[in-house]
Amino acid sequence: MPDTTNNPNRKTWLQVSKDSDFPIQNIPFGVFLTRDDIITIGTRIGDYAIDLGALHQLGYFEGIPLTDDIFLQDSLNDFISDGKKTWRLVRNRIGDIFDIENPALRDNENHRNIALFTLNEIEMQLPVQIGDYTDFYSSKEHATNVGTMFRGADNALMPNWLHIPVGYHGRSSSIIPTNIPIHRPQGQTMPENATTPVFGPSKLVDFELEMAFITTDANLLGEPIPIDEAEDYIFGMVLFNDWSARDIQKWEYVPLGPFLAKNFASSISPWIVTMDALLPFKVDNVQQDPEPLPYLKSDEKMNYDIHLEVDITPKDGEATTVTKSNFKYMYWTMAQQLAHHTINGCKVNSGDMMGSGTISGPTPDSYGSMLELTWRGEKPIQMKDGTERKFINDYDTVTIRGYCKNEQVRIGFGDVSTQLLPVFKK
């Protein structure tokens, strides 16, 4: 069954501004709290949030095999478990319901009042209950930059990097949706030239510009997912800010990897944009040399052209865009990441989240973290308000935006925006 939602000529009876991230061709999925304090699964078109639980109760999904309460839940996990065929049926139906030619909901004021909300009437929640979260390290530019800083240009990439989509497990309990402020973490660091560690607030809090994909239940424990099936198990993508404390990381990470430097918070954009919506923006994979082992090899296009940018906004100040990057720079694809993750039989569940790793482009203005943009603080960024930034200051808000665009349509992710507050005090 084909996806019919991407037809770029389709128009909707809802008012949608021309530069919206959420035209009728997008139809993302999310979870929100309504004005009546009810939690529901919904979608978004333009600046309207649409209550899918209400539409289902009103009969708009008749003929699609869905349980009665599938959208009346506080997470998308069960819906995601229903699989790709069901995701498509539902997305196609939503496209039909809001098609400019379809009078059913358009001309039913009562139903519209029940199911449609303006954005200020709702509060976005985490879209999935994340069982496990994995973070990859799949941008060659990022790995090279960090490696150059810490080991010199000659040893920048570790010997395994070109053979393995290197990744590690993160902490799902610390993943938060947009607009939740966080505290500067405190912890142990080993100051330059010191012999004993000290305790205090991290001095080097950083963002990492990432995207993450969300999986369905893909396998049983013990069974690998073949690379050419991997994309079928990916529900969609979000923007991802993998907050990092560089000084804590430096002292703790050998030999078992980053831990407290990362698990104080990671923030995501709340609308999951489906892989179907992103189909028109598939682009060639980055050429891989050496050729990967067969379980990581595929001739399919599995990369995506997604524009990304990051703003820093000081308290009561003006936003400064500090970087512009693109998801297409990723060396390892999501399909390769998922095939690698399961080659040993690791089980993947509905609602699991996998981060790309910092997405740095080839030029210094496209790097995905302050560590790289300011080259460890050596080249501070000039802010519009006249101040400088080496890393993130207390009360700064970091905002990631992302969108795809061709001549006919723009499919966006909205944003993920998080303010850094000072260290927690009881």
Added chain:
Amino acid sequence: MPDTTNNPNRKTWLQVSKDSDFPIQNIPFGVFLTRDDIITIGTRIGDYAIDLGALHQLGYFEGIPLTDDIFLQDSLNDFISDGKKTWRLVRNRIGDIFDIENPALRDNENHRNIALFTLNEIEMQLPVQIGDYTDFYSSKEHATNVGTMFRGADNALMPNWLHIPVGYHGRSSSIIPTNIPIHRPQGQTMPENATTPVFGPSKLVDFELEMAFITTDANLLGEPIPIDEAEDYIFGMVLFNDWSARDIQKWEYVPLGPFLAKNFASSISPWIVTMDALLPFKVDNVQQDPEPLPYLKSDEKMNYDIHLEVDITPKDGEATTVTKSNFKYMYWTMAQQLAHHTINGCKVNSGDMMGSGTISGPTPDSYGSMLELTWRGEKPIQMKDGTERKFINDYDTVTIRGYCKNEQVRIGFGDVSTQLLPVFKK
């Protein structure tokens, strides 16, 4: 309110053999499937599994503030969320119900038939839905052994090891209860003296003798847990086998830590023994030098004397005990691990699991992994059937047992037993 269940003189009207791990002083918690295919929360005394959901419906927990369905669930998470005071009330009540002097259930055959099962009538499940799983690396002997093998005796411990209870995030989706067979993982390795990696079954599959503790919801995102409160948020402990593929680990783990070498499976014993039951077995902490930073410092006893041993049983063969160790050798305590884990504000939830790391003792017969016991395969272990083991063979079953014992009582964990099958074939 004190714990009354540990009275070593209490006797029960159930038949319990003298060397049972589960006397009336233990009262662990678990989840099982009954002969009627109903899932319930239960406890165990001797060789009886006791359906707490049924006992609650029959009114045996009257007076304790519990929701009606608190035990009619497929995980202990909600019960654990109720907090330490409730855990104690319930455990004390169970002790009373099965006290030899209490006729209420003892003399009610109908109720006994409803609530009591023999072990062959039930099937143990995972006791908690594990949101996040963290593994520490807190045995100094283990870290020293591994460090010596890979970096030489002079650089055995990393500079951070004596200052930080080093840990990393693991994969909760791959944690299984006892008696679930697993497959030998396949993956990338870099053979000695090779220049490109190869793909195939791991040749160095190992167990790691560990224990793990299970937490309740302890904090909000951003709020550290002070060390002197940390033990109040620990519900109990299980035996933990952190299966490892040493050859995969060696190639993948720099710089982000172990990943596919670990996440193919980790197995746990199914009965959670509460911290209250373990109280009589508290022993002095290992002397820490240098003194830890204040957030990791406490004058309380926070270590436990728990005997541990590991058997390897070849297919249709006889078991060989390959090591005997003890939890009391741990350098970093669970309270220190939890205080460290949250010092940056990382959120801890009900049902989270934290592994100790491999528990190696001071002598070569008390090491907690084949890697150490055979010193990377240089000194194979002689099995009772005349064969040798450097690592784990296909069809071997690895069994960890653990128990505490003083002159009056034995409190045990039962065992966790897992068979290694050959590589998965479709």
